[in-house]
Amino acid sequence: MTEVVHTFQTPGGVELDVSIPAGAIDVETVDGEESVVVLEGDARLIDQTTVELNGRRLVVAYRGRRSLGITIAFGDFSFGGSRLRVRASVPHGAEARLATVSADMRLTGRFDALATKSTSGDVTLRGEIERDADVKTVSGDVRLERVGGSFRCNSVSGDIDVASVGHEVETKSVSGDVRIGSLHEGDASFTSVSGDVQIGIAAGSFLDVDAGTVSGDLSSEVPLSSAPEGDGEGPTVVLRGKTVSGDVKVFRAA
Numbered sequence: 001m002t003e004v005v006h007t008f009q010t011p012g013g014v015e016l017d018v019s020i021p022a023g024a025i026d027v028e029t030v031d032g033e034e035s036v037v038v039l040e041g042d043a044r045l046i047d048q049t050t051v052e053l054n055g056r057r058l059v060v061a062y063r064g065r066r067s068l069g070i071t072i073a074f075g076d077f078s079f080g081g082s083r084l085r086v087r088a089s090v091p092h093g094a095e096a097r098l099a100t101v102s103a104d105m106r107l108t109g110r111f112d113a114l115a116t117k118s119t120s121g122d123v124t125l126r127g128e129i130e131r132d133a134d135v136k137t138v139s140g141d142v143r144l145e146r147v148g149g150s151f152r153c154n155s156v157s158g159d160i161d162v163a164s165v166g167h168e169v170e171t172k173s174v175s176g177d178v179r180i181g182s183l184h185e186g187d188a189s190f191t192s193v194s195g196d197v198q199i200g201i202a203a204g205s206f207l208d209v210d211a212g213t214v215s216g217d218l219s220s221e222v223p224l225s226s227a228p229e230g231d232g233e234g235p236t237v238v239l240r241g242k243t244v245s246g247d248v249k250v251f252r253a254a
Contacts, residue, residue, distance in 0.1 A: 002043040006051040010035045013056060013112075015095040016088060020049070020062040022102040022121070023084040029092040029109030029127070041084040049084070060086055093130070098123075104140075113149075122158075135160075141176075150186070159195075169199075177246075182253035185235030192243040199239060200253035206236040209250065213243040220250035 008014075011033040018025055023041070035058055039046045048064030062084070090096075092110045102120045107127065114133040116123050122141045131149040135142050140158045144151070150168040153160050160171055160178045168186035171178050178190060179198040185205060190197050196216070201207050207222045239250065 001040060002046055004039045004046050006037040006039075008035045008037075008053045008058060009033060010053070010056070010058065010091060013093060014090050015057045015097070016060075016090055017057060017097045018060040018086055018088070019099040020060070020084060020086060020103055022100060024086070025098055025100065025103050025105045026085070026087045027096055027098075027105075027107045027109075028089050029094055029111060030089045031092065033091055035090045035094075036088065038087040039084070040087070045084045049086075058088075058090070060088070151180075171197075183237050185237060188237055188239045188241075190241035190243075192241075192246045194245045195243070196247045196249070197241065197243060198249045198251065199237075200251050201237050202253050204234045206234055207239065207250070208236060209239045211239050211241045211248055211250075213246065213248050215245045216243055216247040218248045222250055222252050 014035050016027065037051050037060055039049055039051070045064070049060065049062045051060050093112045095113045096107065096111055097115045098105050099117045100121050101118065104122045105116060105124070107125045109127045111129050113131045114129050117136045118140050119138045120140050123135055123137065125144040128146040129144070129148060133144060133147045133151050135153040137158050138156045142153060142155065142158060142160045144162045146164045147162060148166040151162055151165045152170045155173045155176045157174060158176045160173065160176060163181040165180055165183050167184065169180055169183055169188040171190045173192045173195050175194045177196045178192065180200060182200045182202045184202045188199055201222045209220065212218060
């Protein structure tokens with residue numbers, strides 16, 4: 001196992017761009033103005049992975065050929081039994097763009113924005129996205145804590161679970177379940193074939209609903225156009241969507 005460390009001074013903030021076929025990607029935000037990228041794995045894999053800073057953009061990219069001798073299994077990028085892992089620590093407020101086939105992506109801290117693309121890798125965030133999050137996956141699960149702006153996600157069979165979204169939500173799935181724990185305001189649109197959909201409406205928000213399901217159950221704990229608590233004024237969540245056989249549930253978020 002080889003470990004190579006790259007250290008950069010990034011006083012003006014950083015846009016982290018990681019692209020590897022598979023393996024593992026771990027990103028955390030920290031105090032200070034320094035960014036550190038650690039590559040772990042077989043020396044041949046590391047030699048074919050570039051790490052460079054271009055202005056504010058910190059790029060980590062595997063440049064090798066996915067050909068003979070490479071196998072993908074259980075979320076690991078294997079080359080003769082070895083693995084490739086990327087660990088990055090960047091200043092708080094960084095933007096993160098992650099692309100992979102099957103690497104699990106784990107993020108911790110406070111990010112400005114997030115964009116990910118994967119086939120089967122899971123995406124997990126413990127912390128906050130201050131602005132928008134855009135996630136595209138086939139079968140990977142998505143679990144985020146807080147998105148301050150809008151959240152968009154395209155998934156086939158992976159489950160989607162976001163604890164809190166500040167503004168808009170747009171999800172498209174086939175069989176994966178969707179759960180938004182709390183939505184404060186804006187449009188919430190969804191399409192699903194067999195996955196269940198649960199949307200939590202934040203306290204103090206109006207609700208406008210035009211949603212349906214062909215054979216699933218539709219229920220709401222929040223009355224349509226219900227008056228928010230307090231002075232009778234508040235933001236509005238506009239819920240639009242449909243499912244074929246999945247259940248749709250709207251509830252009042254705690």
